[in-house]
C-alpha cells in the first residue's frame with residue numbers, strides 16, 4: 001500500500017502518474033487536509049482517503065507532498081503511528097533528510113526526492129537521495145515507484161537544491177517562454193489559437209529532438225540559425241536582453257530559496 005500525504009498539485013501529479021501505470025487504486029491511499037479536495041480526488045481516481053496517522057499505519061511506503069512549511073506538522077502527525085520498517089519519501093523542496101529523520105522514529109528509512117509536474121503525464125524527471133538509515137533496497141523501491149511517472153536519477157543530497165532549481169521548477173520556465181512566445185505571435189497579428197498551436201507543437205517538436213537526436217542543444221540551435229537569417233536576428237535580441245544571465249540569476253535564486261526552505 002502506498003499513501004500520498006498532501007494531495008495538492010504535486011500529490012495529484014504523482015497519484016495520476018502512479019495509477020496510469022496500472023497500479024490498482026485499492027493499493028493507493030490519499031491523505032489530504034482539505035476535505036473537498038480529498039473527496040474530489042477520491043471520486044476522480046477511485047482511491048480511498050485516510051488521516052495521516054491511519055495512512056502511516058496502513059501503507060508500507062509514504063509519499064509526503066505537503067508544502068515545506070507544513071512538513072514538520074505532517075511528520076508529527078505521522079510519527080506516532082509509523083511502524084518500524086516503513087519507507088518515507090518526501091518531495092518537499094528544501095526539506096533535508098536530517099529534518100525528516102529528526103521528526104520520525106529512530107532508524108526510519110527516508111528518501112528525499114525532487115520530481116516535477118510532467119509526472120502527471122508520465123514524463124517526470126525526479127532526483128532522489130538517501131537518508132542515514134536508507135538501504136539500497138529502499139532506494140530501489142523509491143526509484144521503481146518514481147520511475148512509474150518518468151525518469152529517475154540518484155544524486156548526492158548536497159545537489160538537491162540545485163536539482164530543485166533546475167528540473168523541479170524547470171517546467172515553469174518552459175511554460176513562461178511558451179506564454180511569452182504566444183503573446184509575441186499575437187503582437188504580430190496572428191489569431192491567438194493559431195499562435196498557441198504553433199508554439200505548442202514547436203515546443204513538443206523541439207523537446208523530442210532534444211531528447212531523441214543525441215545532439216547537444218548548441219548544435220540543434222545552430223541548425224536553425226541560417227547565415228544572415230531570421231533566427232540570428234532574433235537570437236541577437238535575446239542575447240542583448242541578457243537571456244542567459246537572466247536564467248543563471250533565476251536558477252541561482254531558486255537554489256537559494258530551496259536552501260532557505262529547510263530553515264522553516
Ligand SMILES: NC(=O)C1=CN([C@@H]2O[C@H](COP(=O)(O)OP(=O)(O)OC[C@H]3O[C@@H](n4cnc5c(N)ncnc54)[C@H](O)[C@@H]3O)[C@@H](O)[C@H]2O)C=CC1
Pocket residue numbers: 005006007008009010011031032033034037052065066067068070073074077091092093114115116117168169
Ligand atoms: N508543484 C510542483 O511543481 C512541485 C512541488 N514539489 C513539492 O511538493 C510539495 C507540494 O507542493 P504543491 O503540490 O505545489 O502544493 P499544494 O499546496 O498544491 O499541495 C499541498 C497539499 O498538502 C495539503 N496538506 C497540508 N498539510 C497536510 C497534512 N498535515 N496532511 C494532509 N495534507 C496536508 C494541503 O491541503 C495541500 O492540498 C511541496 O513541498 C513542493 O516543494 C516538488 C516538486 C515539484
Ligand SMILES: O=C(O)[C@@H]1CCC=N1
Pocket residue numbers: 093164168169
Ligand atoms: O515552487 C516550488 O517551491 C516547488 C518546488 C519545485 C517546483 N515547485
